[in-house]
Amino acid sequence: MSTEHPLPTSAAPGLWRQLGDAIRGSEADYTKISLNRAILLLAVPMMLELVMESTFAVVDIYFVGKLGASAVATVGLTETILFMLYAIGIGLAMGVTAVVARRIGEQQPEAAAEAAVQAILVGVLASIPFALAGLFFARELLALMGADAWTLEHGYRYTQWMLGGNLVIVLLFIINAIFRGAGDAAIAMRVLFIANGINIVLNPMLIFGWGPLPELGVQGSAVATNIGRGVGVAVQLYSLFSGGRHIRVTFAQVRVKLDVLATIIKTSLGGIGQMVVAMTSWIFLMRILADIGSTAVAGATITIRVMMLTMMPAWGMSNAAATLVGQNLGAGQPERAEATVWKIGCYNMVFLLAVSLVYWLLNYEIMRLFSDDATVVAIGADWLRILSYSYFVYGWWMVSVQAFNGAGDTRTPTLINVVFFWLLQIPLSWWLAIRLEWAESGVFWGVFISETAVGLFTLWLFSKGSWKTVKV
8 A cells, every 4th residue: 555745845736636636536645644635635525425415315306396295205204214224324334434444544454354344244234124124014114104195105115115225225335434434535436426326317217207217206216216326336346346545355355253343333333323313313303294294394305405415515524534533543643633623623614604604595595496385495494594503513513523433432422412312302392393383493493402502512522532542
């Protein structure tokens, strides 16, 4: 594995060359090059990767929105069910990123590859129960979530496809996390471009039956998603075994190694826990919105997609922080790890302040791009306005949480989430929405209060520095 050492200022690569290196991929040792260059090389492909993912989500809901509020609600309720799967997939991704990054920082690429294999095996096993539940109990799950009659009669096949094919979702999360932890963020970016590019092309074709393809309605969106993500997983596996710039898996390593498996599971449990807490909190919120009506669910679903699109660059920078924290701790440079977080946090805050201004000024105009229903538009616009008041805090929260996760301390954010999501967000949102009869606005203000509080608290706890001594 080659390394790059800090260049004298006069010899530093120009911006365009550095951007090109970031997109192509670099063999740089991120623990030795300048901090700004390391952030650029990792953050740019991670930002582009997540922007592409959220772009697909927005395009998807744009076309599904043409089918009506119940179709949008079908997508929203199915995603709510999938949140438990996302919790496992993202939690495993957090764990494997921390372990792989630490092994790369310690100059042990073979150990990093062994960790990658064990994480994939865990992901495959975790996907099986969700696939069985989706294939055989899709209607029952939707009914439990408060779905309307249209969804139970016509939309359940969307749920069958999304849950039945969940393995591709889990593997996309985990394998891209492997690449990011190793520093091969450009590969993860290219995979998402391929997978979601296929999704975007196939979505309208299968939803509306363009050309020779059948008109499948909302089910067509799920079919397109499975095809696109399935191709993406195939590309991931090819890249992982053929070798990236920092990690390569050999077929001899494809076997169960209980000690490595135990490390992955131990490190991932906290990540899974924090995501389970966050996702189940959202399930309860969607259940409250479902009681208010399908338009409330539809408005919230569209807003979440818009929010994902605008937050993904910030999450990309935060993911870069996780990788740099893990690698620098592995290299015995905790102060450099901390400096990374403060620097990226400032970048995130500035970016999200600009997004907040757009939300505040153009909330109705944004919602009208996705729905012609005046009630849906008004509900979504209300949430965008409320979000605009606290987005800059989210920027710091993302980075500080990822610093804990990148260090391998996934337990601390889990405990924080229990307090602020389960003990504050859920009861507060219910009380405002139902008891005070604020309807959907009560849920939105409950989210605003709880997530602003958790952001400030997590940043304060990060500043204490206990994460620097975590062993992985």
